[in-house]
Amino acid sequence: MQPITGTPFLIASAIKIIVIFSMIMGLVALWTLVERRLCAFMQNRLGPNRVGPQGLLQPAADGLKNIFKEETLPPFADKALFMLAPMLSFTPALMTFCVIPMASPLPTKWGLVSMAIADLPVGFLFILAISSLGVYGIALAGWSSNNKYSLLGGLRASAQLISYEIAMGLAAVSVLILAGNITPHEIITRQHDSFWFAAPLFIAFFVFLVAAFAETNRLPFDMPEAESELIAGYHTEYSAMKFSMFFIAEYANMLTASALLVTLFFGGWDIFPGLSVSAPPWSVTKTLLTFGAFWTKTLFFYGLYIWVRWTLPRFRFDQLMDLGWKFMLPLALGFAMVTAVAAWALVASGIGLNHKGALALFGLNVVLAIALFYGLDKGRIIGGAGMRARPELKAGIVSHLGAD
Amino acid sequence: MAITVKTVRRPAPGKTSYVRAALKGMRLTFTHIFQKKWTMQYPEETSQQGPEAWTISKRWRGTHRMEVDENGKAKCVACGLCPQVCPANCIKLVPGEDEHGNRYPLVYEIDEFRCVFCGYCQEVCPEEAIHVGVHYQNAEYSRDGFVYDLERLMKQSHDVSTLWDPADPKGE
Numbered sequence: 001m002q003p004i005t006g007t008p009f010l011i012a013s014a015i016k017i018i019v020i021f022s023m024i025m026g027l028v029a030l031w032t033l034v035e036r037r038l039c040a041f042m043q044n045r046l047g048p049n050r051v052g053p054q055g056l057l058q059p060a061a062d063g064l065k066n067i068f069k070e071e072t073l074p075p076f077a078d079k080a081l082f083m084l085a086p087m088l089s090f091t092p093a094l095m096t097f098c099v100i101p102m103a104s105p106l107p108t109k110w111g112l113v114s115m116a117i118a119d120l121p122v123g124f125l126f127i128l129a130i131s132s133l134g135v136y137g138i139a140l141a142g143w144s145s146n147n148k149y150s151l152l153g154g155l156r157a158s159a160q161l162i163s164y165e166i167a168m169g170l171a172a173v174s175v176l177i178l179a180g181n182i183t184p185h186e187i188i189t190r191q192h193d194s195f196w197f198a199a200p201l202f203i204a205f206f207v208f209l210v211a212a213f214a215e216t217n218r219l220p221f222d223m224p225e226a227e228s229e230l231i232a233g234y235h236t237e238y239s240a241m242k243f244s245m246f247f248i249a250e251y252a253n254m255l256t257a258s259a260l261l262v263t264l265f266f267g268g269w270d271i272f273p274g275l276s277v278s279a280p281p282w283s284v285t286k287t288l289l290t291f292g293a294f295w296t297k298t299l300f301f302y303g304l305y306i307w308v309r310w311t312l313p314r315f316r317f318d319q320l321m322d323l324g325w326k327f328m329l330p331l332a333l334g335f336a337m338v339t340a341v342a343a344w345a346l347v348a349s350g351i352g353l354n355h356k357g358a359l360a361l362f363g364l365n366v367v368l369a370i371a372l373f374y375g376l377d378k379g380r381i382i383g384g385a386g387m388r389a390r391p392e393l394k395a396g397i398v399s400h401l402g403a404d
Numbered sequence: 405m406a407i408t409v410k411t412v413r414r415p416a417p418g419k420t421s422y423v424r425a426a427l428k429g430m431r432l433t434f435t436h437i438f439q440k441k442w443t444m445q446y447p448e449e450t451s452q453q454g455p456e457a458w459t460i461s462k463r464w465r466g467t468h469r470m471e472v473d474e475n476g477k478a479k480c481v482a483c484g485l486c487p488q489v490c491p492a493n494c495i496k497l498v499p500g501e502d503e504h505g506n507r508y509p510l511v512y513e514i515d516e517f518r519c520v521f522c523g524y525c526q527e528v529c530p531e532e533a534i535h536v537g538v539h540y541q542n543a544e545y546s547r548d549g550f551v552y553d554l555e556r557l558m559k560q561s562h563d564v565s566t567l568w569d570p571a572d573p574k575g576e
Contacts, residue, residue, distance in 0.1 A: 042433045046443040311429040373423050 001282070003119075004111035012110075016117045017098075024097060028251040029059035031302060038303070039310045069240035074145065077237060081144035086238065086245035089137025092130045093252035099123035100259045101185055103269050103291035107282045115269070115287065116184065124182040127260060128169060131215065134253060135161040138217075141246070142234035153233025156223040156317060160214055163324035164221075168211035170332035171204040174339040175264050178353060178361075188268035194354045195273045198265040200361035202369055203335045205265045207328055212257040214324070217250065218305055220312040223320060258301035262294065269294040274355075331372070338368070450541070462566040465521040466539035468514050469564055470557035471532060478558055479533035482507040486525035486534055494518035495525065512554040517547065523567050535564035 004012055033048065033055060040047025049055040073079065098117035106113045120126050135158050142154020175197055179187040191197055198205045214221040225233040235246045262268060269290035271278045278290050315323070342364055346357040444458060471479045482499035494517075500510035523536045539562040544550055 038437070040443075041437045041441070044436060044439055044442050046441050046445070307430060307433065308426075311433045312426055 001107055001112045004108065004113050008108075008110035012108075012113050013117065016113075016115075020097065020102070020117055021094065024094060024252060024255060025248070027255060027302075028248055029063065031251050031255070031306075032062065032247070033058050034303070035306045035309075038306050042310045063244070066241050066244040071242065072237070072239045074147070074237050076146045078144040078146065081140050082237075083242075085137050085141035085144060086242045086249075087137070088140060089134055089249040090245045090252075092133040092137070093249040093256065096127050096130050096256040097252075097259065099126050099184055100256075100263055101188065101268060102259075102294050103287045104278060105282050106284065106287045112282065114185070115291070119183075119185060121183050123184040124172070124176070124187070127256075128172075131253075131256065132161070132165060134249065137246075137249065138234050141238070145234070145237040147237055149230045149232075150234050150236045153223075153225065153230045153236070156230075157217060157234060160217070160221065160223055160320060160324070163321060164211040164214035164328070167207055167324060167328035167332045168215060170329070170336050171207040171211065172264060173336045174201050174204040177336070177339050177343050184263055184268065188263065188270055191267040192270045192273055192278060195358040195362070196265065196267040196270070200358045200365060201265065201335075201339065202362075202365040203331070203372065204339070205261075206369075207332045207335070208265065209261065210328065212261060213305070213308065214320075216253045216257050216305070218254065219309040220315050221320060222314060223317055254305050255298070255302055258298045258305070259294075261301050262297040266297050335368070338364070460538060460540065462538065462563075463568070464538045464540070465523045465536040465565050465567075466562075467516050467537055467542055467560070468519075468525070468552065468557055469535050469537045469539075469560035469562065470512070470554065471535060471564075472558050478509065478512070478554060479531045480509050480512060480554075481531055481533070482509045482512075483530060485528045485530065489524045489528045491522060491524065492518045492520045509554060512557065514552050514557065516542065516550040516552060523565060526565065526567055536567075538563040538565055 036058075037047040037049075037055065047055065048058045051057040051061045073082065099120045100123075101114060101116040101119070103115040106115060116123070138157040139154040142150040142152070142157070145151070175187065176182060178194070178197060178201065179190040181187060181190065194200070213219075217223070217225065223233075225235075230236070235243055238246065267273065269278065271290060271293045277286060278293070339361070342361055343353060343357075346353060346360060351357050351360065449458070473479050482497060484497060484499065487493075487495040487497045494515040496511060496513040496515075497509055498511035499507050501507050521536060526535045529535075534557075537560060539560070542550075
């Protein structure tokens, strides 16, 4: 079936934009509640459960409150940039989503409708480009607030994003080596034909996952906000709906990062590799099933963000940079090279990159992962600054009051 | 209680890792999701009602209550000790005397807003008339509502505080 063209294409696109936009906004609102409820459960509390059944209307109440609150505009702030920053942070967060396919293509009588808003041939590059734009909002917010804590938050955000963007991009390179394509749809098809890339590219998945946490400024990498150090970092001076925009942007970024993880490493809307239920010929049932599969996987990672946030403590800034530049970057770079050599060897020896090749790469990754987590990771813990400097601490158990 | 020193056992270098520690922590938080929740849902669950009714200490010092004798009169003899001992100066007492020469309070008011709930009034009272109560639900619509007069103090029906018992100092 031919892809949809002409006027039906425009109408279909408009419908997709409206549906997906409202879906994301709804989900983001819901997730602020899920986060609060889940963190409460982890702390043996109940969380907000008063507004509506199980507190379901809490996001609506919060939104209403934010709309009616007073907008403050600090007299010392740079007015134009101060107003621009929330928009700059909000827009890219939502824009990234438009190239991620959420289900298998839908056949209609006008043609095949792709389930991404825009099925860009350079979709992956688009995602990398737009997701990096989000930092401008944060950096500008910090700078234009004309407040030292906000500025520190903005600076931290830009330093952190640059550091982890590299590791993220390099981790994605190994995906592109296996997929041989940068179109999201093609990457998913490749995963359906061989296996979800999380298995043959486990190390890359791990690096990407950690980098995604850093990119979205979530704990344990929430240095730009760091309540205890910077009050609220870059959005200290913001109130009401402008603050809300940053908040929505953060959650939308998390959603996008989850969707991206699923698309690159968990087969996107693929139900299971090799099953005919997620392979052509397309039908409406298949679209619905794959839609469910995509959101199940995405929401799992969306939930993982919350789970990790309420478990891990925050890094110190030098530890964050240490991890980014000295560990993640070499790891991602090395792994991209290993994958490239392995893929070349597999193709050259005639095994190819389908099922058998994926299995071989999976074996390689298991070996590497064991070496990595046992060898490299051993002995690494976030100790106090005096941990390494004091030789007596290395011998046996450190039992010392005020060790850090 | 004697001061004790707790030695914090730091992990030995070489025996710990980021990843293992993180996974352990995540297992811990996950198990907590399904554990009992300790939140007391106040308006539905109070110390009197609800499936999770809790108990408040017998030594709780809340709003006052005036004890009443068998004739339905206040036990107070207007001796004036409680306004004297009150550190917050919240008790207003105007003594009167009847035809038999018995003293009784003409006016007895306690401003619960000024009160610091120290319980001295109860301790000092020779007739065991005025008491602080085991009670905490005191909402009012106006400030005036917090000035309890004698009639209101006599009408209170909640338990009175067991301030201190030398045989049972913790009130167990």
